[in-house]
Amino acid sequence: MKFVAITSCPTGIAHTYMAAEALQMAAQEMGYEIKVETQGSVGAENVLTDEDLAQAKAVIIAADTSVDKSRFTGMPIIEASAKDAIKDAKSLLIQAANVQESSIPKETVKPDKGEEKRPQKGVYKHLMTGVSFMIPFVVAGGLLIALGFALGGIYVYKVPGSFGETLFSTGKAAFALMIPILGAYISYSIADRPGLVPGMVGGYIAANNGSGFLGAMVAGFAAGYIVLGIKKYVRLPKSLQGLMPILVIPVLSSAIMGLLMVYIIGKPMTLFNTALSSWLTSLSGTNAAVLGIILGLMMAFDMGGPVNKAAYTFATATVASGNPSAIMAAVMVAGMVPPLGIALSTIIAKKKYTLEEREAGKANWLLGLSFITEGAIPFAAADPIRVIPSIMAGSAVAGALSMVFGSTIVVPHGGIWVLAIPHVVTNLGPYIIALIAGTVVSGLILSVVKKPLEK
Template sequence: MKFVAVTSCPTGIAHTYMAAEALEQAAAAAGHEISVETQGAIGATPLDPALIAGADGVVFAADLEVKNKERFAGKPTVSVGVKRGVSDAARVLDEAVAAVEAFSPDVAVEVVPAQDVPVRREGRGSGIRRALMTGVSHMIPFVAAGGILIAIGFLIATVAWPSNGAIEVTGVVDGSDPTALMAWLSSDFSWLSAQSWAVLLFWVGKWSFAFLVPALSGYIAYGIADRPGIAPGFVGGFVAGLVGAGFLGGIVTGFLGGYLALWISRWKVPAGVRGIMPVVVIPLISVAVTSVATVLVIGPPMKWINDTLTVALTSLSGGSAILLGVILGLMQCFDLGGPVNKVAYVFATTGLVNAATAADAPAQIMAAVMAAGMVPPLAIALATVVRPKLWTKQERESGKSCWLLGASFISEGAIPFAASDPLRMIPSFMLGGAVAGGLVMAFGVGQLAPHGGIWVLPLIGHPLLFVVALVAGFAVSALAIIGVKEYSARKAAAAAEVVVDVVA
């Protein structure tokens, strides 16, 4: 059979392309043809309409809303999460074959269009998760760019102000006087001055960070109501930032704005009013209600929670800091890019807004999360090298790619191994992640770059201690993996001997 497929994941980095590769390999093994459109972080190259027209069926392996889904109307479709596309591609294709064989063109018009609005039809919990992951995936580029630029600004500052490495421009660095910043840029900026570049890059990073909460809120609302949700989501997120509600307030405004816009868009209105609904009525009412509710109702309690959390983080020291690092490490390695992993990551990245230097508690939390997230693929890579006989040839080959994936802070590289043996792999990953996260916090290692792995090592405070914590984490995890694999192998061998003896 001939199939077309679309894959996408919340971050648009690893799962998206791993699912595409897995589906292509499974199709080739089963004698089918498949063409995959990857809707990843760098965009997508749409499938040729001729391929879609000639396809027997469609596979969606996606955790986000598939873009331009109407292209596939009238085709038998199987829709699964992206993780199943990675770990269970052969069975997904079997389901697609069954869908094609059971498909009746007579009911196509009734069945397929219901998939055009999955957020309205799917379970409430799945819809909430999908919307939240949509917000997180669109927020990450702002965080990554802003965080790394801020870190580069501080790195240049260590050369520009060698006495203490601090950016020393009164009224400019702390943002207390925007007029002073603009005046400084127009009159004192020098193309050949390291101090000028340190300040400018620092502020470009801060400006990028300023979009963090609006982007999170705006794209949560977009995940719920499509384009009508963007305006109330972005404005609500912006207001949440102004009133100090932080990213928690942004999440609430995203859902409020999204569901409000969705509800208004369903109103039955006269034909003469329909034309102005999307450009006037929906944005006017949804923006007004969301913003007013944020200022008067949502903002105050969310600000209190945000302020309390900020005070608690900045006061962490000793055992409490280490315990937090352990907990974050466990979360990072629990589902490898899933919701629990993303909660820990968003908690760390949004906290960077309150970090001025790599020595601050939020920067240490970010370092702990990144170190822990690098552990699973690096542990797999090491285990396949140390005990190659415990792994198949294909697993050993996959283990080689895990070196680069782990070093780049792409936890998803370990997913095929976790999916094939979750009861042994995941606890082993979590053990190493807890060690790495706890050691980072114990060493007081911090970083202002929210992504990059070893490639942003120069931007990390105490980089050698970061490497020590990372190596300790993935070494412990690799030893645990080898231990449980060897125990299982010996147990299986012993069981086989018992069977032989009984037969004899």
């Protein structure tokens, strides 16, 4: 029996490939054949062919972003999140194997247990689609800005035409596209291709009128549902139906978005952003520590899930202008701690871990240092009661210390590998201390509470 699958997560880095591997291993164990297309940060890999689809009994879509299902018309589809596939791939395969032929006409089969609790539907899935397309612009922009600083000094922007300033300006250009892309692909997730134009227009206006990241989010959702409304209620004679996608929808939806952004959405979002920025700027001492603790807890709570992504997305908005961000620094150091703390624990208390877990712990050193929090997921899934509180404690310590030390960063990703670039991190020494402290706290707590292996 053969199945096909697609996996995709917002960043397209860890969950995408972990879900694919989990499905492949479960299928092999159960005696099934499966081909998994991964839609990651480098694009679609192992792409499903028409022959694959013709031979498959069902499609499994394990994704937190919007996936085009037009290829699968007439096939039963099992939908879940990437994390569901990582945790329980066998359950998805069982549902796919048991699907009835009578369900084939364009029906989607949803997982049975806990469906109402799954966050990948609706608002969350639309938002994560926007975030997944936005992140490459954020990462590219941030790293190019950092390289510009490294080559041209902290005042590189005052030397136009130099090599460093060119890299710096290119990074700023990538950052400038970040917010319009967010709005465009939230709208795309809701209304498909017709949503791209009004979503990008709304995001562009948000980027230029001060409403920023939050304004682009609102614009993306508004644009998507405006397009759906136009498609539903605007009717043209049959002879003019061809004008809908190329003329009526883009012109009408963009005009409505422009009016909304200028007269309704823009001003309150701008006021909110200004107030939030002033509040964050005023934070110091104890207040900053509290914010660092909250961000740290969020980063470790679900290790790449919606809570983690909420903190990360909020932080990326603070570096969009190319200015150093204390919040981004706290989020990055807190996100590095969970895999590192677990890796440390597999050394301190190695008798409490199986050989396979100790080997996975070695990989977690690299994942943690690279700011890939998802490396902690297999350990958390196997022992959530002990692992999750332990890594949350360490991340909270790291986030709080980073804020108290006043460390800032100008890049949104890269982990420890970008710290050596000059001018990327302020207060680098204390920042590394925060990372070590958080790792040690998580490692020690987990080593103490971890249940010994049964003999």
